[in-house]
Amino acid sequence: MAMILDAFMSKFSALLADLVYEEVIMQLGVKDELHKLRQRMRSIQCLLKDAEKKKFDESAIELWFAELKDVMYDAEDIIDLCRIEGTQLLTDQNPKSKTSLVCCDFSSAFSCFTSVPLRHDIGNRIKDINGRLNQIYEDRKHYKLEKSTISKTPQINLLDSRQTSSMVDPFIVGREVEVAANSLVDHLLGDMVDEKCRLFAITGMGGVGKTTLAQKVFNHPKIQTYFNVTVWVCVSQTYLETELLKQVIRGAKGNYGDSNTKEELQRILRDSVTSIQSLFLVLDDVWESDVWINLFRVPFYNSNRSVRVLITTRDENIVNKMQIAYIHSVTYLSEESSWDMLRRRLFLEEQEELANGLRELGLMLVNKCKGLPLAIKVIAELSGALYLSFEDLPSHLKQCFLYFSLYREDAQLDPHEFAQLWVAEGFITKQQDSLMEDLAEECFNELLNRNLLLPKDYDGKCRMHDLIRSLTIFLSKEETSFGDLNVRNSTRSIKLRRISVANQEAAVEILDCIADQGALRTLLASSSDLLLDDERLRRLSHLRVLDISHTQIQILPDSIGKLVHLRYLNLNHTHITTIPKSIEQLTNLQFLDISFCKKLGQLPSGITQLHNLRRLSCTQLPSLGQLPELKELSIEDATKIKKIGPEFLGSDVNSTRIAFPKLERLQILNFPELEEWSFGTEVEQNTSPRLKLLPCLQKLIIRNCPLFKQLPEGLKYSSMKSLEIVGARRLKSVDNLSAKIEELHLSYCEKLKVVCCAPTLKTLEVQECKALSCVKKLDSLQKLSFNDFEEESLPEWLLKFLQQRGLQNDSNDDFLLDLYCSDEVIQKCIKGGSYWDLIQHIPRVKMFSVSELVNAVSNLIFPMQIFN
Template identity: 25%
Template sequence: MADALLSIVLDRLASLIQQQIHQEVSLVVGVETEIQSLTDTLQVVRAVVADAEKRQVKEELVKVWLQRLKDIAYQMDDVLDEWSTSLLKSQIERAESPSMSKKKVSSCIPSPCICFKRVAGRRDIALKIKDIKQEVDDIANQSNRFNFTSRFSNEEPQRLITISAVDISEVCGRDKDRDTILRQLLGESCEQNLGPYIISLVGLGGVGKTTLAQLAFNHDEVKAHFDKRIWVCVSDPFVPIRILRAILEALQGQSSDLHDPEALQQKIQESIDGKKFLLVLDDVWNEDYQLWEQLKNCLKCGGGGSRILVTTRNESVARMMMSTYVHPLGSLSLDQSRALFSQIAFLRKGAEKAEELKEIGEKIADKCKGLPLAVKALGSLMQSKNNKQDWENVLNSEMWELDVFEKKLSPALLLSYYDLPPPLKQCFSYCAVFPKDHTVQIDHLIKLWMAQSYLDSKSDREMETIGREYFENLAARSFFQDFEKDKEGNIVSCKMHDIVHDFAQFLTNNECLIVEDDCENLKTNLSRQKSRHATVIVHGSTRSSFSVNNARNLHTLLVVSNGYRIDSFPLDSFQQFKYLRAMDLRGNVSIEELPREVGEFIHLRYLNLSYCTRLNTLPETISELCNLQTLDVRSCGGLTKLPQGIGSLINLRHLEAQDCPNLRGLPKGVGRLTSLRTLSGFIVGGENGSDVCKIEEMRGLKELRELEITALSKVEDAGEAEKAGLKHNKQLYGLTLHFRLRSSQPVEMKEVAEALQPHPDLKSLRIVCYQVEEWPRWMMEPSLPQLTQLCLSVCSKCRCLPPLGELPLLEILEIGSMKQVKYVGGEFLGSSSKIAFPRLKHLSFAAMSEWENWEVKEEKGRKVMPCLLSLKIKHSPNLTAVPDLHHQLSFYLTLSFLAFSSVLTFFFSLVIFI
């Protein structure tokens, strides 16, 4: 991790020196020499960091030395970012002032006052660099006493090797364990006079307890057997009120603002009274019977046959809970470990190579001591290695001799971690900022990595693309699990195993903190000077009375509500967070306005205010955040306007402002945001026409990947719409056109739609509230050959569907709320191709209130929807005829059955709700 930090600092130093030369701006006389000396020293220190990171596990003094190095690296990064921001602001001022000279920046200062302030600022930066240089020299001298092994190299970092992520949903070799647990869950229960029937799964961390519990929890017989199923991740500390609240939320299917234990227990008892329930308490550590008793007493009123399934690493926990049945989950056998390892490690390796490495692989698998998590981690690591010497190096690594990890962490994780390139080490360890069992949204994670400058922005590739590649590499090495995918197979969210989370926290030491607002030590934790990233878990309307004094070094502040509405969170101390790179306050309904001081957060790159429903305005000072990359104000119902100076945010890449009903338009200047990749909620028109952005400003946004335009009904004419230049934007792959309802002439709307024809490379399209009988010409012709997803919604005047069957790559089609459509026939399939809908996998219709007939006429030699996997029809009460697609699909399913009999049930689902 220290290596990655130093890499960021060195890259930034080199970039700033070049930028300073280009802009002809200097700091203070003599500082250039200090900077060159600092760079040389950092290069020398970095050469020994890899050895230091391995030795810190056994040598406490080395660990202290590394921590000191990381602290100074963070300080350097802050100072260099301050310097970079100063140069960037000078560049912006020069570009915005036509009267400025294009010579030296120093000659462009508009007033002596600003000139003095800027010179003073540069001097302050220069003095900080000198102080840091002295500290780094001391750290370098101190390193000599440890006799570190140097591994200095001028070679460019190796490009990441792509390996395949193996997402094994079932625990290998656990058939008997699964059957035993199912018998305990489904069997007849005895009289429960002494309390609920408790089953405890006991085993080492990483042995597969949670996965086995998930397997049982989601089993079809279990789903049918119990009236209520509840899953709660407990972890440490055991806080009864938090667990009670989680149980109630699972029972009600929504968040609860109750915080009184008695009220919570009463609501739970009302929900389970007389009903047969299954409660899973995952990862229990607490051995205090009094705390457990508070929870147990409110569960006694459940119906006969109710069960509580507990997973724990400690057998004494099972005894304390007075378990009815304790199931010890042992390690995998040698044969099972070897089989699982081979399944992953030899994937895509030829038979000859697998035979060559088989014996070494078996020995590596044996060292994992039968822990599935360790086997998967090592198997994933070896999947990318074909050299026999590399395999022997892993087998003979000294990491296997580290006793410190026997109880808490696996050497397999260390081996896999140290094999990562420095940027991936940094990205992985950052994930310690998320709470245990937290569902991590991949898009959110990548934007947080971007905010911390962990992704290489010098590359020609998009930072977002690099972030996705980094995540997929970490996932392939088993650092993540429980993947959720979209219909296209892309991972959208995941979790971390608690053992992996413990490992990440070990790596970050005290840098990443997770604190709860009802924990007594909150104030103490947030006051630690070493903390760089903090997550505050807020429980509903509990008033957060803590202070954030001295938490001045935070780079990340995430406020997690776990689905609850945050009624109170203090903003009065936020001006202290001057080094923040990422701030996430989503769901805080107490915020009506942000303090003006937010404009002083010059390092801020990620600001999430989504679902802050009372937020009515943003301060103009936000326009001073020239480093800001992401501004998220989705679903801020009270928001009426954005800062007029938003055009100054030249580094903004993602502006998300959809579902803000009181927002009447975006300010002028959005067209200057040429770095934008995402623009959702672009609102056409507005009450103050002179102050809002016109649709023609879209023309300058050449880097847009995703765009949502709303209130298109306010576009004056087709000429204005054509100025958006959508058909020339080759980068755009996702587009939403939302017309909104209006009383104007439908002819105008059709002409506007014609003028908004997208580029042929578009991949995803949504059309909403299109109120014309005829579709635009580009919808009636196969003019979008790359389209894979299409949604047509609330197009209530359209009487027929366009010939979508001719789209060659379309995989997902959603059609809804078309109340004029009564018949779907050949026009839907098109006529020019031999296969209608050749790639379509998922088709859904919803709220087709007048739809009566769906007919597919058979034509010799023509296929219809040969790849269809799911068909859903909802709320279409008048539909009386459905084509015989099942017969056609049967042949496809028969072929699938021959090749994939074990997964047949996932190939086709027909769901009709009338």
């Protein structure tokens, strides 16, 4: 993506401000040069606003921008290298101080230099940067650039940011879409017995709402109920036949193994569909009929199963070449429907007088949109074209927004993934008392709130409309490529900084074409055929982000240790068998994902030297307790582990050390053999009060560990605030909780009998724990959620709790009771029922039932007075 100079220079200038006033800079003799560097940067930054205005009228200014970006990238690399080399020098001089080295921040790294040649080299590099910046500043006269005030990067306020939902946007899905979706569903489910395979189509121009309608059909309750398997595939203009076949096979619960030819995959697809009763497939954004005729038609017809295929396309000529059972043409919204959509987007539904006053203006606006839902959505939110949407963003959000250009059409955008990438890229400025990943997710949510992303209706992921994606590609084309083969033949001196390999066959060719530029910082090659050998990896020494997940790579080259700038490394779902020892040289690495590497035998001991590691996803239990920056640890699918012992805390833990000093989130997922978890006698019996265990832990999640019996006793010495346990079928008691615990979530723990909470507990959620009979210490509880749709009565422990609450007389009580239960239980809770005497004293109650009658009012939180 294109560097947003204003954001980049603001952050870099702030870092230099701490550097130039360090006393140790005097020893290097570069204080003056560093001061000049910062001052010249700030002078140039004042020119950026005027240069941005003039660049569309004067193409030569683009060259000025390009040179400035080159200098800033080089400056960042030099400062980064200073920190790396400086830390290494200190390590060589005092090997015992390795742990303390990680405490050196960006500004104090220069104190490490004692090597005269190294200091001389660093000084010369900084002087060279200053010389280039001076020339850029002098060139301002030629372009007649005027100074303006430097804008400040706004702080991200976690409290004020609006929360978002993963549901389909109700403001863009109106009455017409609902009616059309119901009609399509009726056609799809008609003649299910007589015809095994039928094809349906949605046609219309780009942006008119074809995909939105297809989504409504795909998620329709009747579709999800009738079909055993539903699969969504985005085809788009460029696709590989084998990849499309693999996607559908995966969706149909099939396994293609090592098969990679069209003929083999078609046979596997036929067999996969044959093994199920029915299949509903959406082929979104189809540009040619061969997708159906040459790929899917024969396997589906030969499967002899009920198959319904829904395609969306802009070209009606395509559907004429297929045997389409029914075609739905999406037309423009009517004037009245357009105004209705705009009115809802402006939250005027309940303000009739104000809406009537704005009707004339609103109709003028929607008429300019010509009935396009997307245009109405944008104009309602930002009152302008797509480019104005981008210009309205603060500079730090522009960087994040343009990063989406690296992803294909209709890609599912995971906020957690982008949070890690943006932190690794350096887009997020650290703020006191805030986790950088949380700040990054707030940036993601802000883009969602500004309607630059479209929410999905499941799993929290989003997508981007192809028109907005086109804008990101246009604005970042000088530095970013999404697998564009034209890169090889470009006659312009483009320095690509970030590439995403989309066309698998061209992956190596594209990479070799740009590797010699020595500028590539990000390589996203997930699910590609790219194999990085030792020589090719050495040519990518400036990489900060490397994603080769879901590839066939078996050997990770030893030269991975040469990527000293690397912050993000994703190897999940690969065939690697070992990780080279050289990985310990990646001292800047912040995010490492080695989950689902089933052939990986063991982790190198050097992994504990990655002192800047913030998040690790793996399938083993390395001794990671002494990693000073590790904030999130997720361990999944460790199928052989039966016991977690004290070695997990670190091999050299003693009475004066801190185990997992900054870990905030720990996930233990899918351990089918895990029975025991212990921190060791020293911790469990608290014989070493100076040994601090998990002092920053916020949340612990234990899921799908069916043999797990008991929480470790030492957990009570941690700072854990939230605990979630799901599927621990042999767990009999929950105790040893932290004195700071505030949230407890328990689900599907069949043998759980006793829960001993802490007085600080505020939220308790219990689902399908039928043996539970005793819950203690709920004095401070503010919310209790109970979920069991089968039982006809509430459990004794809950009734006892409600009875105790009835004895309290607190006018300020804001307690909430959530009941997800049977109709019989709800009948007992309302006035006249056997539970009424207990329920009537609860300030707020929220009840859900499988009954449609109850669901008509159950989504409301109401005071109990409504029962009177």
